[in-house]
Amino acid sequence: MTKPTQTTLKSVVLRFAGDSGDGMQLTGERFTSVSAVFGNDLSTFPDFPAEIRAPAGTLNGVSSFQVQISDHDITTAGDTPDVLIAMNPAGLRANMSILETGATIIVNVDAFDERSLTKAGYAENPLSDGSLGRYTVYEVPMTTITTEVCKEAGVKPRDAERSKNFFALGLVSWLYSRPTESTVAWIESRFSKVELVKQANLRAYRAGYDFGETAELFDARYEIAKADFAPGEYTNVTGNTALAWGLIAAGQLSELPLFLGSYPITPASDILHELSKRKEFGVRTFQAEDEIAGVASALGASYGGALGITTTSGPGLDLKSEAMGLAVSLELPLIVVDVQRAGPSTGIPTKVEQTDLLTAMYGRHGESPIPVIAAITPSDCFSVAIEAARIAVTYRTPVIVLSDAYLANGTEPWAIPDVADLPKFSPNFATGPNHEKADGTPEFWPYLRDPETNARPWAPPGMAGLEHRVGGLEKGDGHGNVAYDGLNHERMTNLRAQKVAGIAASIPALEVDDPTGDAEVLVLGWGGTYGSIAAGVIRSRARGRKVAHAQLRHLNPMPSNIGDVLKKYPKVLVPELNLGQLSKMIRAEFLVDAKSLSKVQGMPFRASEIEAGIDAILGGAL
Amino acid sequence: MSTVEVPITTRKDWTSDQEVRWCPGCGDYSILAAMQALMPDLGINRESTVFVSGIGCAARFPYYMNTYGVHTIHGRAPAIATGLAMSRPDLNVFVITGDGDSLSIGGNHLIHALRRNVNITILLFNNQIYGLTKGQFSPTSEQGKVTKSSPLGSLDKPFDPVSLAIGAEASFVARTHDMDRAHMQETFRRAHEHKGSSLVEVYQNCNVFNDGTFEGITSKENRGSMLINLKHGAPVIFGGEQEFGVFRNADGSVFTDRISDSNRSAIITHDENVEDPAAAFAIARLTHSNREPTPMGVFRDVNRTEFGAATTAQIASAQALKGTGDLASLLRSNGSWTI
Numbered sequence: 028m029t030k031p032t033q034t035t036l037k038s039v040v041l042r043f044a045g046d047s048g049d050g051m052q053l054t055g056e057r058f059t060s061v062s063a064v065f066g067n068d069l070s071t072f073p074d075f076p077a078e079i080r081a082p083a084g085t086l087n088g089v090s091s092f093q094v095q096i097s098d099h100d101i102t103t104a105g106d107t108p109d110v111l112i113a114m115n116p117a118g119l120r121a122n123m124s125i126l127e128t129g130a131t132i133i134v135n136v137d138a139f140d141e142r143s144l145t146k147a148g149y150a151e152n153p154l155s156d157g158s159l160g161r162y163t164v165y166e167v168p169m170t171t172i173t174t175e176v177c178k179e180a181g182v183k184p185r186d187a188e189r190s191k192n193f194f195a196l197g198l199v200s201w202l203y204s205r206p207t208e209s210t211v212a213w214i215e216s217r218f219s220k221v222e223l224v225k226q227a228n229l230r231a232y233r234a235g236y237d238f239g240e241t242a243e244l245f246d247a248r249y250e251i252a253k254a255d256f257a258p259g260e261y262t263n264v265t266g267n268t269a270l271a272w273g274l275i276a277a278g279q280l281s282e283l284p285l286f287l288g289s290y291p292i293t294p295a296s297d298i299l300h301e302l303s304k305r306k307e308f309g310v311r312t313f314q315a316e317d318e319i320a321g322v323a324s325a326l327g328a329s330y331g332g333a334l335g336i337t338t339t340s341g342p343g344l345d346l347k348s349e350a351m352g353l354a355v356s357l358e359l360p361l362i363v364v365d366v367q368r369a370g371p372s373t374g375i376p377t378k379v380e381q382t383d384l385l386t387a388m389y390g391r392h393g394e395s396p397i398p399v400i401a402a403i404t405p406s407d408c409f410s411v412a413i414e415a416a417r418i419a420v421t422y423r424t425p426v427i428v429l430s431d432a433y434l435a436n437g438t439e440p441w442a443i444p445d446v447a448d449l450p451k452f453s454p455n456f457a458t459g460p461n462h463e464k465a466d467g468t469p470e471f472w473p474y475l476r477d478p479e480t481n482a483r484p485w486a487p488p489g490m491a492g493l494e495h496r497v498g499g500l501e502k503g504d505g506h507g508n509v510a511y512d513g514l515n516h517e518r519m520t521n522l523r524a525q526k527v528a529g530i531a532a533s534i535p536a537l538e539v540d541d542p543t544g545d546a547e548v549l550v551l552g553w554g555g556t557y558g559s560i561a562a563g564v565i566r567s568r569a570r571g572r573k574v575a576h577a578q579l580r581h582l583n584p585m586p587s588n589i590g591d592v593l594k595k596y597p598k599v600l601v602p603e604l605n606l607g608q609l610s611k612m613i614r615a616e617f618l619v620d621a622k623s624l625s626k627v628q629g630m631p632f633r634a635s636e637i638e639a640g641i642d643a644i645l646g647g648a649l
Numbered sequence: 650m651s652t653v654e655v656p657i658t659t660r661k662d663w664t665s666d667q668e669v670r671w672c673p674g675c676g677d678y679s680i681l682a683a684m685q686a687l688m689p690d691l692g693i694n695r696e697s698t699v700f701v702s703g704i705g706c707a708a709r710f711p712y713y714m715n716t717y718g719v720h721t722i723h724g725r726a727p728a729i730a731t732g733l734a735m736s737r738p739d740l741n742v743f744v745i746t747g748d749g750d751s752l753s754i755g756g757n758h759l760i761h762a763l764r765r766n767v768n769i770t771i772l773l774f775n776n777q778i779y780g781l782t783k784g785q786f787s788p789t790s791e792q793g794k795v796t797k798s799s800p801l802g803s804l805d806k807p808f809d810p811v812s813l814a815i816g817a818e819a820s821f822v823a824r825t826h827d828m829d830r831a832h833m834q835e836t837f838r839r840a841h842e843h844k845g846s847s848l849v850e851v852y853q854n855c856n857v858f859n860d861g862t863f864e865g866i867t868s869k870e871n872r873g874s875m876l877i878n879l880k881h882g883a884p885v886i887f888g889g890e891q892e893f894g895v896f897r898n899a900d901g902s903v904f905t906d907r908i909s910d911s912n913r914s915a916i917i918t919h920d921e922n923v924e925d926p927a928a929a930f931a932i933a934r935l936t937h938s939n940r941e942p943t944p945m946g947v948f949r950d951v952n953r954t955e956f957g958a959a960t961t962a963q964i965a966s967a968q969a970l971k972g973t974g975d976l977a978s979l980l981r982s983n984g985s986w987t988i
Binding site: 060063064066253256257258259260261262263264268272275276279284286288305306307308309310311313315316317319320323324325326327328329330331332333335349350352353357443444446487488489490491492493494495496497498499500508509 | 665667694695696697698699701702704711712714715716717718719720721722725728729730731732733734735736737739740757758761960963964967968970971972973974976977979980981983984985986987988
């Protein structure tokens with residue numbers, strides 16, 4: 028066989044799949060990291076089960092990591108994999124439904140024994156029964172080679188077997204012409220404490236790479252050129268990390284100490300983890316006894332003059348409702364981060380959904396308005412955290428940040444902002460009395476509002492002369508003492524609503540991506556569907572469709588121009604990973620015949636699904 | 650925030666201008682009066698003092714103190730106070746709660762605040778009834794209690810707040826009652842001075858829905874024989890003529906008996922500072938109703954690391970090790986590349 032031909036691709040979608048103990052996430056992350064440093068644009072989609080170690084070898088235990096790398100700007104991890112790396116029969120079978128004809132499959136052939144095939148539910152070996160005829164299949168004895176190369180280093184076969192994911196990484200690194208230096212350095216540093224493991228992983232990685240070069244199995248080797256990034260310094264972040272960093276930044280920008288009260292819950296826990304290891308920033312993290320104590324302690328910290336934050340997901344948001352209502356009544360800053368996951372109840376804890384929008388908007392008793400903002404990409408979580416803090420601090424209000432399981436774990440290259448350019452905002456604590464008694468004695472009125480923002484003074488304990496009492500009982504307008512009078516209650520209810528509505532004056536207008544300016548349809552998304560919708564819209568435009576795209580970050584209040592934007596387009600399509608929650612709000616608020624494109628499969632939209640939705644609405648089928 | 654010297658104040662300075670809205674004759678009035686009168690003697694500033702409450706009759710307390718105060722939601726005051734006390738170690742944080750608030754809906758927060766030993770002083774007004782919702786049995790009501798929600802008698806076995814707090818290994822646990830201002834003040838003062846979580850159960854009469862429930866032990870005529878006053882380092886004796894003592898069984902439990910020459914040397918000596926909560930717990934289990942001799946005073950007072958100070962120490966050591974956090978470096982901590 029001759030030397031493989033060198034082929035240049037514009038992009039490729041790889042999916043690593045294996046048992047949840049096989050290290051697929053780590054393998055995918057390493058491949059991503061090398062590609063990021065190389066200069067490709069990329070987007071990742073980790074997809075794993077809720078169980079830590081589901082029964083080995085079964086479909087339920089399959090953990091996958093999908094990454095798209097490209098030489099141009101991309102917004103998703105790709106609809107279907109070009110290459111599936113299956114470490115066992117279950118990893119193959121679980122992903123068959125998303126593979127298209129012509130895809131490449133690389134399998135660890137050693138794992139295709141009768142026992143593993145049975146566990147995965149195969150009656151016949153798919154490698155020999157002809158069922159994979161539509162694909163290009165490479166059978167690689169990953170376990171055998173890994174065990175062999177590790178033997179020389181004195182690693183026992185059972186331990187060596189665990190390094191086979193590095194063999195796969197090495198092989199794929201060769202196939203896609205990835206530089207090896209940074210991965211070698213990473214293995215050396217990461218496993219520096221256990222020499223045998225380090226040796227095993229290094230040897231497996233090199234063996235995989237060498238296998239590609241010498242086995243003469245592959246007739247082509249690929250390159251994906253660097254993408255055309257704007258000059259700058261980049262890093263690769265998940266949504267959860269970006270969110271945690273955004274909160275730390277918000278603390279610095281407002282000069283407020285951070286307090287996080289949180290109860291562990293998937294997929295929000297990584298925010299708690301990240302903040303817990305950043306104590307040098309003065310961050311106080313408190314792992315509370317339950318979700319309620321998480322939000323309650325955060326509110327207590329805000330009362331004391333800190334920036335109180337709580338992070339949660341799914342059912343945790345329900346449990347926090349009452350305390351959020353108290354924050355509405357106390358009019359104190361509070362950030363509630365909800366990393367949305369599939370519900371109701373426990374649902375599918377590791378899978379994405381956008382089903383908490385209406386809960387965030389309306390899920391409390393009483394008239395209880397709360398600003399809601401949603402991150403649109405993993406790195407946008409950083410900006411959204413700062414924006415949430417700005418609103419919470421400036422307007423003395425709880426703010427809900429909606430992220431989701433896809434953004435939380437997904438990554439993309441992020442141009443690191445210059446810290447000096449980030450927007451500062453001040454808590455403007457009360458410094459003295461703001462009112463006079465009838466006899467002229469100065470006094471402090473905790474509910475006397477700022478004429479511009481309608482915000483009340485924030486007077487944490489410690490300031491002599493400002494001692495005051497607040498609570499969940501209705502307060503008299505201005506003086507803030509307990510008041511049961513009906514007309515006062517109506518006035519206070521309206522004031523709280525006006526205050527939140529008035530935030531619209533401080534938020535940017537909704538930007539519409541409409542290259543021709545005369546699109547036939549507006550695709551209006553919100554939050555984490557940005558990437559999928561953008562990719563779907565590009566496909567439609569390539570086929571001559573005139574399509575506009577706008578993505579909402581601010582859900583409450585919405586940007587002031589949204590009414591005009593909606594009325595400009597003859598048709599409005601609202602794709603959401605729920606049964607039509609934003610579309611319901613749009614129809615109710617703006618009397619626009621918005622059509623819902625809905626998906627609740629625990630997976631992000633594919634670009635092709637958005638494209639099909641656009642076809643459907645333009646063809647009159649929606 | 651403020652470091653000015655503590656000015657001399659009077660009870661009036663600590664009394665807010667709000668009209669007190671408890672039922673006339675409620676035990677809460679005497680607790681409030683005791684607290685307001687005690688405050689000038691604690692050596693603390695009004696502006697550095699915060700009363701946090703949940704929901705219930707007792708929870709209105711903060712409105713009547715001329716300090717900072719926050720009336721929150723049902724059962725959550727210990728959790729809210731935890732966030733406040735952790736982030737503001739300079740403050741004197743009091744939690745005012747009732748038996749329903751702290752032992753029913755908020756039971757979880759209470760035990761966790763106690764085990765963590767966060768620096769808050771919890772005053773639990775126990776009237777053994779739900780007052781604000783107009784008279785249902787509470788988690789401290791005696792079994793068989795006939796109320797609107799238990800017309801045939803309640804089936805629930807009650808909690809004893811002191812036992813529960815000791816079970817949670819609270820570092821300071823005491824009991825007092827609304828009929829004895831001096832005892833209340835001394836107990837509150839000690840609870841306040843204790844570093845860490847302190848819990849004081851206050852027997853409080855609800856004259857509307859559960860009138861006289863504690864009368865058999867706390868009234869002037871019954872106190873002598875029915876209250877066992879705990880004094881650190883002193884033998885545990887009680888009775889009108891101090892003719893009864895408390896003795897320990899071989900299994901560690903305690904019992905009361907008439908003192909005689911043969912048993913006098915076996916009377917137990919009260920030691921608040923025993924690390925093992927079992928000793929205090931045994932004394933807490935002496936009584937199971939309001940018709941038995943009942944221990945009053947400080948059951949347990951031990952030194953344990955205060956939670957908020959420990960979190961502050963972790964921050965300080967992280968900063969000593971890594972320097973004060975630098976945001977620009979943080980954003981590059983995953984590695985970065987330049988294009």
